Amino acid sequence: MNKLVVGNLVHRPLRSLISALAIAIEVIMILSITAILLGKISGFKARQNGIGMDMIVRPATTNNFLGMSGAGASIKVADVVRKIPHVEVVAPVNIAVTSSLDSIYGIDYQSFNALLPFTFLSGTPFQGPDDVIIDDYTSEGKKIGDTIKILNHDFRICGIVAHGKGGRKFIPIDTMGSLNGTEGKASAFYIKTEDPPRYQEEIRKAILATPGMSQYDVRTAEEYLSAISPTKLPYMSTAINVVVGISLVIGFLVIFQSMYTAVMERTREIGILKSLGASRTYIVSLVLRETALIAVVGIALGVASSYLLSSVLSARFPTLDFVINLPWVWKSVVIAFIGALLGAVYPAYKAASKDPIDALAYE
Incomplete structure (x- = not known):
């Protein structure tokens, strides 16, 4: 046969x-x-892992894919969370997603870098409000000092870093607020804690018990990333x-x-x-x-x-x-x-x- x-x-x-x-x-x-x-x-989960956060705090209505829901929290929340015991670093971020699904991170450089330092391949941190840091994938064909357009605004490339730390393009958080009408706002707050995961539940309870913070979504990095799956x-x-x-x-x-x-x-x-x-x-x-x-x-x-x-x-x-x-x-x-x-x-x-x-x- x-x-x-x-x-x-x-x-x-x-x-x-x-x-x-x-x-x-x-x-x-x-x-x-x-x-x-x-x-x-x-890829999104890998880049979120590369940020160096242990926990994340977001408004309850924020989409798991940050940047899809806009910036709905006051940037001053970072100052409140920093006072909670066993919290070492609080980094506010204002993330915007372009029509080409490109995530632009508006960051406070000092706190965001404190989570896990950038690996600079060339250039420096922000020198002015119109500077941008890009990763090595985005930098193909570009060099320090070149001008690129982001959110219909011209930025000068001040630094090129290794990929894998959240987004691929980083601009000052104040500049992001001015560009998209979210001055003083943040999409989320990345937290680095003392001796994770020992104090994480204690920190979560303390954040939610803080006046005005009871409606916020507080998760560990593991909880946040596990929620990003096809079934969810x-x-x-x-x-x-x-x-x-x-x-x-x-x-x-x-x-x-x-x-x-x-x-x-x-x-x-x-x-x-x-x-x-x-x-x-x-x-x-x-x-x-x-x-x-x-x-x-x-x-x-x-x-x-x-x-x-x-x-x-x-x-x-x-x-x-x-x-x-x-x-x-x-x-x-x-x-x-x-x-x-x-x-x-x-x-x-x-x-x-x-x-x-x-x-x-x-x-």
Whole structure:
């Protein structure tokens, strides 16, 4: 049977190739959308880890992705939190997200740097209100002293730092407030504590017990980062499910059309097999094995192409955060394989139901 399966596919190389490519595209679609969406989450969490905070304080209405909800807290909250025992550093930040989803961090340099010092590759900290610090990814093709436009305002590059500390572009927090109409406001407050996590619960209770602070959201860094996941972000889970559903339909329809047409073209062949004693189970197995072989080739091609695409994009666009998620590799394999087999079920049943006498008389 295996020789017959391979022979049938080789006899129709173009159709077999197109079917395998459709399966490959299905896999690439699934892995690409998850690589982009989950990569954004992974990259965001990694950069938040690189800030050096132990806790974060935010207005209760602030989105987990800072900058999406605007700056809703008075910057003076930092002075209040600094007085709480076992708090070593409080760094207010005012984060704005541009139309290209670029996060611009408005920072108080001294306190933000005290969380975990910047690693300067060249240049210096802010020398004036119109200075900007950028990371090494953003600095490609740029140098100290160059002018770049941020939030429709011209800034002078004063420093280039290693990537991984929150955002990719940092401007003075007062300048950020002037640009977006949030003077004296902050999106969140990053806290460095004494001997974490020993005093963190005590600090949380003290912050919430402070007059005017009871409505604030106070979390440890671990709690904050664990809340940033597809299961906690409904729109992301929906987006992934939609893409998976579309991919499954594509794979199903292509295999259905391919195998149904193949069955119609091989009516006499099926009649001969049945006249020689082939059972319905044998015919069904024959069609499903052909489909399985096409699916395996397509899946292998899709996974390999996805990893190649990831390497190319990572080299060309290092800030894209295109990261293939290994669990989703296995999920895409299962989804594509099951979709292909489902697409072949009816053609296989159609082939097994043919009357051998009618099939032999078919021209």
